[in-house]
Amino acid sequence: MKRLTVKTIREAAPYQQLVAEHGSPLLVLDCDLLTQQYKKLSSALPGVELFYAIKSLPHPAAIDTLHQLGASFDIATSGEIELLREQRAEPRHTIHTHPIKRDRDIRDALRFGCTTFVIDNIYELEKFVDYRHRVGLLVRVSFPNPDSPVDLSRKFGCRPDEVEMLLQKANALGIHVKGLSFHAGSQCPDASNHVRAIEACGEIIHRYNEQSSRSMAILDIGGGFPVEYVGDTAEVDIDRFCAPIRAALATLPEHLHIIAEPGRYLSAPSMEAVSRVMGKARRGEQVWYYLDDGLYGSYSGQLFDHALYPLTVFSDHDEREAAVIAGPTCDSIDVIAEDVELPSLNIGDLVIGHQMGAYTSASATDFNLFERATIVAINRDTESDSATNLLHLAYR
Ligand SMILES: Cc1ncc(COP(=O)(O)O)c(C=O)c1O
Incomplete structure (x- = not known):
């Protein structure tokens, strides 16, 4: 597995410029890359x-970029609603997907x-x-992965065989169920x-629509679309990944x-971490x-999300020696990479983490x-400065 790339010192220049301007550590969110992924x-x-x-990345610039592209939004908390409100996203293009809610969560969303x-x-x-005249529900079905x-x-x-009971109960309570949802698992292979x-959901919907006076009109196929965490340039061919999904969807009623x-x-691909070596020891x-x-900060996804991010360091030397890259906190679990072969780095040198947009800053702590x-x-927007454009030319 290729986790580490060494680039020449010259290629560090755009990152150094950003650090000179903003300090470190940084997470650089490239809205153009987010647009491309969408x-x-x-x-x-x-x-x-x-x-x-x-x-996955609750940042105003990400919301704003996707909103301008016409995206809709999946919200799970009142905090996420506030973020959408600030970005003036349209409520009718949102769904609340948390299967377990307090009454005040429901009221905030409504x-x-x-x-x-x-x-x-x-x-x-x-x-x-109490809200039956104002809502339409999706029943989330479990498909372990x-x-x-x-x-x-x-x-x-719920299990697929529990859906019918929930639909009957919803009918008895006068609550409209308008469809089904599932999540196939994140980072699906x-x-x-x-x-x-x-x-399976297609069959349940077909059976229900034949028997019931009401009908289900929505199927929510969740997330799970993967990215590449191995190597420094590889990309998942999303068109190829989705081909079987397109074929399965084509069999559903129009x-x-x-x-x-x-x-x-x-x-994930829209953000890179820029950190500096603050100390070294043999x-x-x-x-x-x-x-x-480190792991209590932007690299938290290594613990919570089971991700290992590709790394880049900069050096003009050929010699390598066994090294450990650790985070700054006092906890010994805070280690980003062990047994990596690195050129000699100096205090102040930069280390770049790639594919760091999803579940990274979102789960960082203040430890x-x-x-x-x-x-x-x-x-x-369109007027981007040349240094930041260079940044991604350097990596890609
Ligand atoms: C309900 C729900 N929808 C969507 C997502 C996003 O999944 P992914 O990042 O795999 O696309 C998650 C992830 O936790 C989720 O819980």
Whole structure:
């Protein structure tokens, strides 16, 4: 597995310029890359309405960029609603996807103007009795995916054979269920779980629509679209990944509105971490480099999201020696990479982490009260400065 790239000192210049301007640690959010990801996924899933899963990267510049592209939004908390409100996103293009909500969560979302909610059990369904004239629900169905690094059907979703009971109960309570949803697991290795879930949900919807006076009109195929964390330039061919999904969707009735909730695929490639070596030490056979960002900060996804981010350092020397790259906190778990062969680095040198937009800053902590990385958004509109454009030319 290729995790580390060494580039020449000359290639560090655009990053050094950013650090000179903003300090470090930084997370550089490239809105052009976010735009490209959105366009690629939209063309790989024609006719599917994309609701960006805000949780993966809840940053105003990301919301603004996607809003301008016409994206819809998947919200799960009142905090995420506030972010959308600030960015003037349209409530009718939102869905509330958290299967477990407090009454005040429901009221906050309704006050905002979101009227589509997800439930996966009877207690959650009953919470909507008082709001039944204002909402339409999606029932989340569980399709376990132990092959994906993050199996999102363990904690949420009813079994396929429980859906009918929930639909009957909803009918009895006068609550409108307008469709089904699932999450195939995050960072899916292939589309087989999506396909299995689409086929199973298609059958449930078909059976229900034949028997009932009401009909389900929405299928939400969730997230799970993967990115490449191995190597420094490889990219997932999203068109090829989605081909079996397109084929499965083509078998569904035409009237069905298909939506998706992508997070990682849109946000991950859009952000790079820029950290500086703040100290070094020789311990046994290895050199330890201590960065000003680590597992309690932007690299938190190594713990919570099981991701290992590709790294770049800069050097003009050929010699390499065994090294450890660690974060700044006092905890010994705070190690980004071990047993890597590195050229000799100096205090102040830069280390770049790639594919760091999804589930990184979102789960960073304040442990030790080390300051979190500053997020710098570049290429926000057409007048982007040349240094920031160079940044991605240097990496790609
Ligand atoms: C309900 C829901 N929708 C969408 C997503 C986004 O998934 P992904 O980042 O795999 O696209 C998640 C991730 O946790 C989720 O829980």
